[in-house]
Amino acid sequence: MKQRKTIAQQIAAKLYKQIHDENKYSIGEKLPTERDLVDEFNVSRNSVREAIKILATKGIVTVRHGSGIYVHDVNFQNGFDSLRKKSLELNNIYEFRIIYEPEIARLATQRATNEEIQQIIQCAEEIVTLVDANEPYYKKDEEFHSLIAKATHNDVIIELVPLIMSFVVSGILISNANGGVQISSNNAREGHMAIAKFIAARDEMGAYSAMRIHLEINQKFIREVNNL
Incomplete structure (x- = not known):
C-alpha cells in the first residue's frame, strides 16, 4: 500500500509538472482518460486514480463525473x-x-x-x-x-x-x-x-x-x- 501511494504521488507530480511547468494542458482543458494515463505512465489504474485524487484535493484538477478530468486554474499555486x-x-x-x-x-x-x-x-x-x-x-x-x-x-x-x-x-x-x-x-x-x-x-x-x-x-x- 505504501508503494502504491508513492507511485501515485510520483504520477501526481509528473502531471502537475506537465500542467504548471510545461504548459502541456491549458486551464479548462480535458486531461487524457484514466486508460490513456495508465498507458502513458505504465502503472495500474488504481495508482492513476489516487494521483488524480491528490491533484483534485489540491485544486489543480476538477473531476466531472461522466465527463472527465479538467485542468483547474493553478495560477494561485506555487508548487x-x-x-x-x-x-x-x-x-x-x-x-x-x-x-x-x-x-x-x-x-x-x-x-x-x-x-x-x-x-x-x-x-x-x-x-x-x-x-x-x-x-x-x-x-x-x-x-x-x-x-x-x-x-x-x-x-x-x-x-x-x-x-x-x-x-x-x-x-x-x-x-x-x-x-x-x-x-x-x-x-x-x-x-x-x-x-x-x-x-x-x-x-x-x-x-x-x-x-x-x-x-x-x-x-x-x-x-x-x-x-x-
Missing part, C-alpha cells in the same frame, strides 16, 4: 509546498471578509431592488445545481457575492468589488487544497441559499448572520488545519 503559507494568508483574508461582507449583506437586504433580489436568488440556485452535479461553481460563487455588493448601491463598496472577488475563488481553491472539498461544497450549497432567502425576506439581521456564518465555516476549517 505543492506553498499551501501552508497560502492558508495563513487566507485566514487573514477571512478575518477581513467577516468584518466587511456581513454588513454588505445587511445593506443589500435594505436597498436591493426586486429585480436584484431575483438575480441573487437565481445565482444561489445555480450554485446548488453546479455543486450537486459536481461541476465547478467558483465563478458563480464570485458572481453571487458581486451581486450582493452591487445591490448596496454604495459607490465605494462597488469600487471594492474586484478586490473581494479576487478573494472568493482563491479562498475556495486553497480550502480544497487543504482537503476541504466537501466542506466548501456543502457550505456553497447551503450558505448561499440561506443568505439569498434572508435577503429576499428583507431580513437584515438574518442576512448579516447568514453571511457571517457562511464565512466563518471556511475560516474555522483553515484555522483547524493549520492549528491557528
Whole structure:
C-alpha cells in the first residue's frame, strides 16, 4: 500500500509538472482518460486514480463525473509546498471578509431592488445545481457575492468589488487544497441559499448572520488545519 501511494504521488507530480511547468494542458482543458494515463505512465489504474485524487484535493484538477478530468486554474499555486503559507494568508483574508461582507449583506437586504433580489436568488440556485452535479461553481460563487455588493448601491463598496472577488475563488481553491472539498461544497450549497432567502425576506439581521456564518465555516476549517 505504501508503494502504491508513492507511485501515485510520483504520477501526481509528473502531471502537475506537465500542467504548471510545461504548459502541456491549458486551464479548462480535458486531461487524457484514466486508460490513456495508465498507458502513458505504465502503472495500474488504481495508482492513476489516487494521483488524480491528490491533484483534485489540491485544486489543480476538477473531476466531472461522466465527463472527465479538467485542468483547474493553478495560477494561485506555487508548487505543492506553498499551501501552508497560502492558508495563513487566507485566514487573514477571512478575518477581513467577516468584518466587511456581513454588513454588505445587511445593506443589500435594505436597498436591493426586486429585480436584484431575483438575480441573487437565481445565482444561489445555480450554485446548488453546479455543486450537486459536481461541476465547478467558483465563478458563480464570485458572481453571487458581486451581486450582493452591487445591490448596496454604495459607490465605494462597488469600487471594492474586484478586490473581494479576487478573494472568493482563491479562498475556495486553497480550502480544497487543504482537503476541504466537501466542506466548501456543502457550505456553497447551503450558505448561499440561506443568505439569498434572508435577503429576499428583507431580513437584515438574518442576512448579516447568514453571511457571517457562511464565512466563518471556511475560516474555522483553515484555522483547524493549520492549528491557528
